[in-house]
Amino acid sequence: MSNPGVITLVNASSKKGKFRRFVIEDNIGEAIHLHIDNMRIDFTVEEFLEFSEMTKKSLSELNFIGGQNIESFDEHFLMKCSGYLSKLQSISIEEIKLSSLKFIIHKQYQKDLTLFKLTNISKIPSYEFLKGNCKEFLNYKQYNYFGTNNEKRLLELVKSVKENGYPYLNKHILLFNGENIVRDGQHRAAVLAHLYGLDYKIKVMRFNYSGKSHKVNINKNNLKKLSLWFAKKVYRRLKSYIR
Amino acid sequence: MKLIETNEVKAIFNLLNNSKLNYIITWNINNELPSHLKAGKDIDILVNKKDEKKFVHFFRSHNYKATNHPFKYDIFLYGVDRFEFKYMNKNNQIDFDLVFQLAVRSLDAGQFIPLDKIIQESAWMNKRFEKLSDDFGYWTLSYEDEFVCLIARSIFDKREFKSGYRKRITKLFNLVDKKNTLEKLNMIFFKFTPHLFKYIENENYDEIIISYLKFKEY
Numbered sequence: 001m002s003n004p005g006v007i008t009l010v011n012a013s014s015k016k017g018k019f020r021r022f023v024i025e026d027n028i029g030e031a032i033h034l035h036i037d038n039m040r041i042d043f044t045v046e047e048f049l050e051f052s053e054m055t056k057k058s059l060s061e062l063n064f065i066g067g068q069n070i071e072s073f074d075e076h077f078l079m080k081c082s083g084y085l086s087k088l089q090s091i092s093i094e095e096i097k098l099s100s101l102k103f104i105i106h107k108q109y110q111k112d113l114t115l116f117k118l119t120n121i122s123k124i125p126s127y128e129f130l131k132g133n134c135k136e137f138l139n140y141k142q143y144n145y146f147g148t149n150n151e152k153r154l155l156e157l158v159k160s161v162k163e164n165g166y167p168y169l170n171k172h173i174l175l176f177n178g179e180n181i182v183r184d185g186q187h188r189a190a191v192l193a194h195l196y197g198l199d200y201k202i203k204v205m206r207f208n209y210s211g212k213s214h215k216v217n218i219n220k221n222n223l224k225k226l227s228l229w230f231a232k233k234v235y236r237r238l239k240s241y242i243r
Numbered sequence: 244m245k246l247i248e249t250n251e252v253k254a255i256f257n258l259l260n261n262s263k264l265n266y267i268i269t270w271n272i273n274n275e276l277p278s279h280l281k282a283g284k285d286i287d288i289l290v291n292k293k294d295e296k297k298f299v300h301f302f303r304s305h306n307y308k309a310t311n312h313p314f315k316y317d318i319f320l321y322g323v324d325r326f327e328f329k330y331m332n333k334n335n336q337i338d339f340d341l342v343f344q345l346a347v348r349s350l351d352a353g354q355f356i357p358l359d360k361i362i363q364e365s366a367w368m369n370k371r372f373e374k375l376s377d378d379f380g381y382w383t384l385s386y387e388d389e390f391v392c393l394i395a396r397s398i399f400d401k402r403e404f405k406s407g408y409r410k411r412i413t414k415l416f417n418l419v420d421k422k423n424t425l426e427k428l429n430m431i432f433f434k435f436t437p438h439l440f441k442y443i444e445n446e447n448y449d450e451i452i453i454s455y456l457k458f459k460e461y
Contacts, residue, residue, distance in 0.1 A: 002321045004349045004356045004399050004431065005455070028350070029433030029461055045459045236316070 003027045012079055066091035066207075072170040077184040084176075087209040093172065094206060098189055099198045101173075102181045104216065106141070113229045114141070115222045118181070121198060126154055126190035154187055161191045172205035176214045183207075245282045251335040252277035253379045255305070260380065262301055266290050267370050268381045269345070270389055270396075273407040277379050285329060285340040289366065292324045292343045302330040302339065312340070318354040319346075345392055347399035350456075359430035362391060390415040391427045394439070398455060404448035413446055434461040 005028035012022040023035040032048040034041040043051060060070045066088055070078070078085075103124045106114045121127055129137035129151075137150055148156075160168060166188060167173075173185030182189060185204075192202055207214075256277070259266065267289040273279065280286070290298050299309070309328040319325045324343035331338045344357045345366055357363065369385035384392060393412050397404045404412070421440075429436045435458045442451045 002356050002359070003433065004347045004358075004395070005435075006349055006351045008351050025351075027433075028455060028458055029435040031461060044461060240311075 003030050005029060010079060012082070014083075017083070064088075068205075069170065072172075073174075074171075074184055077174065081183070081207075081214070084207075084209050084214040087211050087213070088207055089210055090208045092206045092208065093203055095201050096175075096180065096204050097198075098193045098200050098202060100180055101175075101189060101204075102179075103186055103189070104181060104218070110229075113226070115225060116218050118216075118218050121189060121193050124186060124190055126150075126187050127193055129154065130158070130190060130194040154191070157187050158191050158194070161188070161195065166192060167203060172203060175204050175206045177206070177208055179216065181216055246278070247280045247282055247336055249278045252280055252337060255332075255335060255337055256379060256381050258305060259301070260382075264290070264297055264301060265294060265367075266298075266382055267366060268383050269342075270393060270411070271373070271381075271383065272393075272405075272411060276381065277375070280337070282336040283338065285338045287340045287342055289342050289345065291367075295341065295343070298341060302332075305332070306334060307332045307339070314355075318352070320349070320354045320356050323355045323357045345388075347395045350399060358392070358395060359427075361430060362388060362427055365427070386415050386418040387420060387424050387427065390419050390424060391431070394428070394443070395431055398452055402452065404451065409446070409448050412443060412448075416443055434458075 007026045007028070009024040009026055009032075010022075013020060014022075019036050021035055021037050023033075025033045025035070027033060032043040032045060034043065034048075056070065064085055065073065065078075068091060098121055101121060102118050103121060105117050105119055105124055107117045108114045125137040125140045137154075140150055171185075171188075173188055174183045175181065176183055189202075192200060268276070269287050269289055275281075275284070276286075288298075302309075307330040310331055312326050312329050315325065315327050322344075323346045326340065326342050329338055329340050345363055346355045346357045348354065349356045366384055366388050369388060370382050371385055372380055373383045374380035383389065390412060393408055393415070397408050397412075401408070425436060425440060428439060432439050432455070435455055438454065438458070439451065442448070442454070
């Protein structure tokens with residue numbers, strides 16, 4: 001039986017990683033599946049939540065984020081940077097002007113072609129939305145947790161910053177090494193800029209890694225995406241000629 | 244929007260029925276066939292993959308042209324045959340979408356996923372001829388299979404229960420064998436099935452999708 005009600009909760013598969021396939025799926029009505037390569041573990045929802053709590057507790061005890069509490073970070077961010085965490089040397093907190101920060105956004109050029117772009121805070125879709133330019137942000141593709149959407153998420157954040165200030169629960173905007181590129185906290189930065197202005201100084205947390213694997217190479221990434229997109233176009237065109 | 248001439252719809256269906264080709268029109272929501280079909284609206288026609296060439300020949304011999312299907316490059320999983328072409332006729336403006344399995348889009352990334360094999364087999368085994376008038380009729384799904392498919396389509400493809408679907412599902416609810424239908428729904432919705440059935444019995448369509456997504460009792 002194939003279950004169409006499958007939601008991928010996380011996909012941390014990697015050709016270079018220890019596990020080629022690492023996927024957690026919610027098969028609604030059936031089970032939670034944890035796929036690790038060729039192995040599959042089935043959980044009930046209750047079992048999975050217990051397993052998840054246990055994992056979180058174990059990770060906290062391992063103290064792998066430079067003495068910081070795991071609760072201070074977004075799970076999605078931790079997953080995204082998990083490949084570099086073994087190279088983490090120190091974490092520092094510093095002050096920086098919002099206008100000095102850079103942001104990675106994606107820009108759609110064709111229906112099936114989206115490329116990355118490095119920009120400053122006044123050009124990010126969430127900031128533009130707060131300034132009244134709604135169109136782009138509402139359809140902007142981004143990772144959201146279940147039951148929310150771009151607008152709801154941002155407006156809740158505005159409310160939270162107004163009520164709780166920043167950084168709330170030690171959740172800082174995150175940067176890596178000498179780069180001022182925001183790795184987590186784009187929405188928080190947009191809200192702070194909207195509320196206090198572009199030159200407002202904020203506290204950020206900087207992860208200092210050894211090596212270079214954490215570095216962003218926008219051009220290289222875009223070239224890879226563009227080549228793949230172009231190759232697909234050529235392949236499809238050739239296929240239709242052959243038919 | 245312009246409606247297609249009833250006689251044109253009847254004519255192509257008469258040809259189809261006389262050809263003895265094995266087909267199923269999966270549903271006829273809002274009684275579009277034969278008199279309320281809008282120009283440019285596709286008719287989904289379920290055929291066996293092994294009969295594809297016969298249908299291609301049928302459509303070509305009746306002035307239909309194959310054009311690329313808009314979902315051609317989508318992802319088709321677990322044995323769903325890719326629907327590559329749709330058949331269009333500029334004269335009568337009646338378009339057909341050839342599909343080979345009863346499939347829905349997964350909640351995940353919208354991949355096409357087949358409904359369970361038992362439902363596929365039942366579709367062909369229990370198909371019925373819907374005779375709407377002396378000069379018009381078509382082969383379609385049994386009430387049970389249609390009921391199951393319309394619910395699955397509303398949840399997975401449409402992500403809402405549209406008015407026409409609600410009316411038809413409510414009507415079918417009184418025509419289906421509850422035990423058999425529950426068994427088929429169970430192959431798609433698993434432990435949510437009894438809850439789903441209750442919602443439909445109470446015609447509480449607004450709550451179905453959100454309660455399905457939030458369901459935790461498994």
